[in-house]
Amino acid sequence: xxxxxxxxxxxxxxxxxxxxxxxxxxxxxxxxxxxxxxxxxxxxxxxxxxxxxxxxxxxxxxxxxxxxxxxxxxxxxxxxxxxxxxxxxxxxxxxxxxxxxxxxxxxxxxxxxxxxxxxxxxxxxxxxxxxxxxxxxxxxxxxxxxxxxxxxxxxxxxxxxxxxxxxxxxxxxxxxxxxxxxxxxxxxxxxxxxxxxxxxxxxxxxxxxxxxxxxxxxxxxxxxxxxxxxxxxxxxxxxxxxxxxxxxxxxxxxxxxxxxxxxxxxxxxxxxxxxxxxxxxxxxxxxxxxxxxxxxxxxxxxxxxxxxxxxxxxxxxxxxxxxxxxxxxxxxxxxxxxxxxxxxxxxxxxxxxxxxxxxxxxxxxxxxxxxxxxxxxxxxxxxxxxxxxxxxxxxxxxxxxxxxxxxxxxxxxxxxxxxx
Numbered sequence: 001x002x003x004x005x006x007x008x009x010x011x012x013x014x015x016x017x018x019x020x021x022x023x024x025x026x027x028x029x030x031x032x033x034x035x036x037x038x039x040x041x042x043x044x045x046x047x048x049x050x051x052x053x054x055x056x057x058x059x060x061x062x063x064x065x066x067x068x069x070x071x072x073x074x075x076x077x078x079x080x081x082x083x084x085x086x087x088x089x090x091x092x093x094x095x096x097x098x099x100x101x102x103x104x105x106x107x108x109x110x111x112x113x114x115x116x117x118x119x120x121x122x123x124x125x126x127x128x129x130x131x132x133x134x135x136x137x138x139x140x141x142x143x144x145x146x147x148x149x150x151x152x153x154x155x156x157x158x159x160x161x162x163x164x165x166x167x168x169x170x171x172x173x174x175x176x177x178x179x180x181x182x183x184x185x186x187x188x189x190x191x192x193x194x195x196x197x198x199x200x201x202x203x204x205x206x207x208x209x210x211x212x213x214x215x216x217x218x219x220x221x222x223x224x225x226x227x228x229x230x231x232x233x234x235x236x237x238x239x240x241x242x243x244x245x246x247x248x249x250x251x252x253x254x255x256x257x258x259x260x261x262x263x264x265x266x267x268x269x270x271x272x273x274x275x276x277x278x279x280x281x282x283x284x285x286x287x288x289x290x291x292x293x294x295x296x297x298x299x300x301x302x303x304x305x306x307x308x309x310x311x312x313x314x315x316x317x318x319x320x321x322x323x324x325x326x327x328x329x330x331x332x333x334x335x336x337x338x339x340x341x342x343x344x345x346x347x348x349x350x351x352x353x354x355x356x357x358x359x360x361x362x363x364x365x366x367x368x369x370x371x372x373x374x375x376x377x378x379x380x381x382x383x384x385x386x387x388x389x390x391x392x393x394x395x396x397x398x399x400x401x402x403x404x405x406x407x408x409x410x411x412x413x414x415x416x417x418x419x420x
């Protein structure tokens with residue numbers, strides 16, 4: 001019996017010829033990642049164990065992105081801990097304000113993660129890097145501490161679900177719509193502790209930015225990782241950025257899957273995930289009039305340059321509704337600069353949007369757009385749980401940049417064609 005791409009990567013890093021679902025393995029990690037919320041706990045654990053050095057300063061990556069620029073004294077203390085630890089350890093990849101970005105946009109952009117990697121991060125959306133053909137998954141802070149010390153992690157090999165996307169996407173359908181539709185079909189626990197493997201002609205047709213969006217939200221279906229086998233698009237992206245050599249893996253033709261799910265994207269239209277679960281997915285055309293107070297375009301899910309271009313396509317020549325606050329957050333400094341150079345900032349500012357330095361801020365209800373009681377937001381983020389972006393009695397609607405921008409103009413959840 002052959003192996004899936006996920007199984008092959010885990011076998012390689014465990015030094016084994018093969019692995020099987022359910023097997024417990026000890027594997028060498030390529031990247032161990034922490035941020036300003038999770039890494040301080042790992043650093044404290046490392047200190048308590050009396051460890052003086054991380055296993056490899058090239059492989060431990062720290063990105064203070066959640067509450068930065070620091071929103072208060074407590075967040076400043078957290079970031080100070082990361083800053084001092086990075087300097088003490090001589091970490092190659094520590095990103096300070098001015099060079100920082102949202103971690104899951106920054107690492108692919110910088111070529112720090114490459115195809116075939118085993119990546120663990122103390123953040124649930126570490127699964128984003130599966131779009132590069134890596135096995136990437138979120139872990140707890142103490143697991144991160146162990147990996148920072150030993151360079152290894154223990155894992156249970158997951159079963160895999162194969163998702164086959166056929167057909168050609170419609171004009172306004174994006175990778176965000178495809179993954180929301182997928183979560184809507186299988187539910188938020190439909191892939192619990194499983195590797196979600198995305199294949200098919202509609203995946204091949206997706207640019208890397210939208211593949212990253214799909215892999216990013218695998219965790220919202222309970223997935224251990226969301227992985228896309230490398231193809232020409234992957235290799236072109238990686239070769240232009242990779243900081244080190246890499247190895248490409250692919251699934252065997254006789255690999256075993258726990259389930260195969262087929263989705264014809266030609267019948268899809270823009271969708272929205274209604275409160276309070278990412279599985280509560282409805283086509284925009286079927287929604288009643290839902291007025292909104294805020295729109296956020298950004299995050300590790302949809303803050304890349306392609307996302308900003310999509311938003312600008314809708315906003316050009318339009319004005320944000322007077323009852324709506326539109327906040328746009330480029331995911332990295334490079335994206336920020338590129339958007340400014342391309343004239344996207346002129347479009348956003350003329351439309352009445354506010355533009356932020358890179359931060360996770362509003363996605364987790366941290367800062368730069370926290371919701372008050374009773375307020376509704378459309379966001380290109382990844383979660384809409386109760387209280388996710390602020391008050392427990394606020395509401396979050398997940399959507400693509402196209403739908404988010406159209407909604408900002410209309411003052412209610414709207415299809416892009418309603419405002420262009």
